[in-house]
Amino acid sequence: MTLLVHDRYCDEIAHQVGLLRSVVTSGTDLSATVPTCPDWSLEELVRHTGGALRWVELMVRTRAQEEVPEEQVPGVEGPEARGDAAALDGWLAEAGEQVVAALREAGPDAKVWGWAGILSAGFWARRMAHEITVHRADAALAAGLPYEVAPDVAADAIDEWLQIVEYVQRTEPHDAARELRGPGRSIHLHATDTGPGVNAEWLIALTEDGVTWRRGHEKATVALRGPLTSVLLAFYRRLPLDAPELEVLGERELLEFWLERATFG
Numbered sequence: 001m002t003l004l005v006h007d008r009y010c011d012e013i014a015h016q017v018g019l020l021r022s023v024v025t026s027g028t029d030l031s032a033t034v035p036t037c038p039d040w041s042l043e044e045l046v047r048h049t050g051g052a053l054r055w056v057e058l059m060v061r062t063r064a065q066e067e068v069p070e071e072q073v074p075g076v077e078g079p080e081a082r083g084d085a086a087a088l089d090g091w092l093a094e095a096g097e098q099v100v101a102a103l104r105e106a107g108p109d110a111k112v113w114g115w116a117g118i119l120s121a122g123f124w125a126r127r128m129a130h131e132i133t134v135h136r137a138d139a140a141l142a143a144g145l146p147y148e149v150a151p152d153v154a155a156d157a158i159d160e161w162l163q164i165v166e167y168v169q170r171t172e173p174h175d176a177a178r179e180l181r182g183p184g185r186s187i188h189l190h191a192t193d194t195g196p197g198v199n200a201e202w203l204i205a206l207t208e209d210g211v212t213w214r215r216g217h218e219k220a221t222v223a224l225r226g227p228l229t230s231v232l233l234a235f236y237r238r239l240p241l242d243a244p245e246l247e248v249l250g251e252r253e254l255l256e257f258w259l260e261r262a263t264f265g
Helices: 006-024 042-062 085-106 121-143 151-171 228-235 252-261
Strands: 037-041 185-191 201-207 210-215 222-226 247-250
Touching: 006 042, 006 085, 006 121, 037 042, 042 085, 042 121, 085 121, 121 151, 151 185, 151 201, 151 210, 151 228, 185 228, 185 252, 222 228, 222 252, 247 252
Parallel strands: 185 222
Antiparallel strands: 185 201, 201 210, 222 247
16 A cells, blocks of 8 residues: 655645535535535535644644644634635635645654554645545535546545554454454455556455455455445445445445444544
């Protein structure tokens, strides 16, 4: 598994912020419920995302060596007025510009606190690139707008999710994650639209010692096949398994079991 370069993550954050801003200014009702995050309205989703960008910007800029409470982050809650698309758009734009500038200035190796045991600005560049990529999908679904992701970003987002599941199993075992352990079960993810020479397949093994994974084409207990963007969204629980562009082969129950239990913690 090879990470994307630091500048690629920074570029993608800027790109995804621009795309999310286009949802904010599309005329979509900001009070609309986000179907994939039903506890949030579209405006609450955007405020969450912009607040996370500002939180990371402060930690990276100050080279924080411990977690900074969100209440200490200037402007983290967003504009005072609710339902004001222009104000929300401006606040989000500023958050995106600031975090990208801080990450570029820091470089990937600057030491910064991180919750996954990776203490670097590079961790945050990658984490926020995928955070906003997935939440932009939530916003697009709420607004009924099309959604696509660059193949390198989509594949790396799946890699990162699997690494997070591994980390949680090692450090924060809980009942749902513990239930994933067991012999002789595996999941194969297979993107069907990436072309020859592009490795966009994964084998996830559920073992007695925990989850392991690798890129590659291998037989498994269950396989999820479809376009890479759709596989990404299904794996992040943003697209139902019975979506017409997806195909599930083998023991569907195991894939459903995984999706219910593989979480951040």
